[in-house]
Structure formats: structure tokens, C-alpha cells
Amino acid sequence: MAKLPVDFYQDHDTLTLSRLLLGCELVHESAEGTTAGIIVETEAYLTGDPACHAYRRKTARNAAMFGPAGTLYVYLIYGFYYCLNVVTGPEDVGEAVLIRALEPTEGLELMGERRHLDPTTKTGLRGLTSGPGKLVIAMGISRDHNFLSLTKAGKASPVFIRPRMQENVEMVTTTRIGITQGADLPYRFYVKGNRFVSKP
DNA sequence: AGTACGATTGACT
DNA sequence: GTCAATCGTACTG
Numbered sequence A: 001m002a003k004l005p006v007d008f009y010q011d012h013d014t015l016t017l018s019r020l021l022l023g024c025e026l027v028h029e030s031a032e033g034t035t036a037g038i039i040v041e042t043e044a045y046l047t048g049d050p051a052c053h054a055y056r057r058k059t060a061r062n063a064a065m066f067g068p069a070g071t072l073y074v075y076l077i078y079g080f081y082y083c084l085n086v087v088t089g090p091e092d093v094g095e096a097v098l099i100r101a102l103e104p105t106e107g108l109e110l111m112g113e114r115r116h117l118d119p120t121t122k123t124g125l126r127g128l129t130s131g132p133g134k135l136v137i138a139m140g141i142s143r144d145h146n147f148l149s150l151t152k153a154g155k156a157s158p159v160f161i162r163p164r165m166q167e168n169v170e171m172v173t174t175t176r177i178g179i180t181q182g183a184d185l186p187y188r189f190y191v192k193g194n195r196f197v198s199k200p
Numbered sequence B: 001a002g003t004a005c006g007a008t009t010g011a012c013t
Numbered sequence C: 001g002t003c004a005a006t007c008g009t010a011c012t013g
Helices: A004-010 A014-020 A108-115 A122-129 A132-138
Strands: A023-028 A031-043 A072-077 A081-087 A097-105 A159-162 A170-176 A188-191
Touching: A004 A014, A014 A031, A023 A097, A031 A108, A031 A132, A097 A108, A097 A122, A097 A132, A097 A159, A097 A188, A108 A122, A108 A132, A122 A132
Parallel strands: none
Antiparallel strands: A023 A031, A023 A159, A031 A097, A031 A188, A072 A081, A081 A097, A170 A188
């Protein structure tokens, strides 16, 4: 199963990619093992959007957002958790798609160890990846993955995304979670009825 | 140099 | 539903 190529990330704008990424599978081939999950919730962060980290200027924290489309942007939030974004838009334009929830498909046992949850129970399974901070832990993503490419060959990109298996994904569009500025913008997308969505 | 605060989560009432 | 935990960053002075 192939990685989505760099053209996929380059050929669509950020809002379109936020929708197209739903139903695709995020994969991390780590030393501990491989984990993967279907992307079921995303949010778009655009230039000119006050909630976007890159709204004001390029800084040490948001620098990855200005990289080429198909780059990873990982940042610390609230001093505890990390969030994972797919960088979008042309190079030197600071836009990205936040991955907010996954439906686990591979490496559930490893995810359970990382999250200290039992994936064989209903609540334990849902707790693995039903939020942006949770999925980063379950997938074994860290600050070291900031700036990595999703599209390079082999070990150069242990984190990548596989294309959708099914063509049609029924989705819902709403406002974004946890922000104060730009709170009315309809930039959040999720798979309708999916139980791993953080806040249905 | 000092400080306010955030794209969250989990524990507790 | 409410609330504390914890720290790097970005902005102020």
C-alpha cells in the first residue's frame, strides 16, 4: 500500500485537503512496531485566520508550517500534549491541517501500551485515538517528527498517509474546537457517525 | 527579564 | 459540568 505522493498535498488547497484526508490512513513505522489509523476528524488553519499559529509571522515554533506541502508540523500544547498537523499550501505560506482523531487499524496492542489503556474494552479502544493529543501518544509521534516529510522514500519518512480505500466518505462540517479567535469559521470536518471523533 | 496563555486531557463534583 | 496540571513561546517593557 503506497504513500500518498507529494502531488496530492501540492495539488489541493488547505480546506480541500482537510476533506480529502478524511478516510485516508495515517501510518507510523516506528522501532517499536507499526501503528495506523483512519483519519476521521480534521481542522484547517489558514493564513489570514487569527487562530492559525502562522497568522502573525514565521517563528521558531511555527517554522514547519512554512515548509512544503506534505511536511509534518508537531507542536507542544498546554505543556503536556503534542498535536500533529499536515502542512499544506505553497512553501513559505503558513497553512496546515490538524489531525484530530483516528480510527485505529493496526498496532492496537502497542497503542494500548503507549496510552495505558486496554484496547479490548469498548472505552479503552475509543480512548486510544479520540483526540489530537491522544492520537499523537498512541502513534508514538514526538517533537522529533516536526519538519519530517510525509512523502520521502523509506526511512526518511516513517510517518506517511495511505490513500482512501473507499471513494465516498460522508462528512460533517462544523466550527473548530478549543479556540477563541476565528471560532465561528466552519473549518472542522469529521466522518459522520464515527465513534472515534473527539466531540461529535 | 518577566509574564500571560494555549488547536488538551483526565480526574473529580 | 468544572477545574487543575505544566511549559515553551511570543509578546511586553
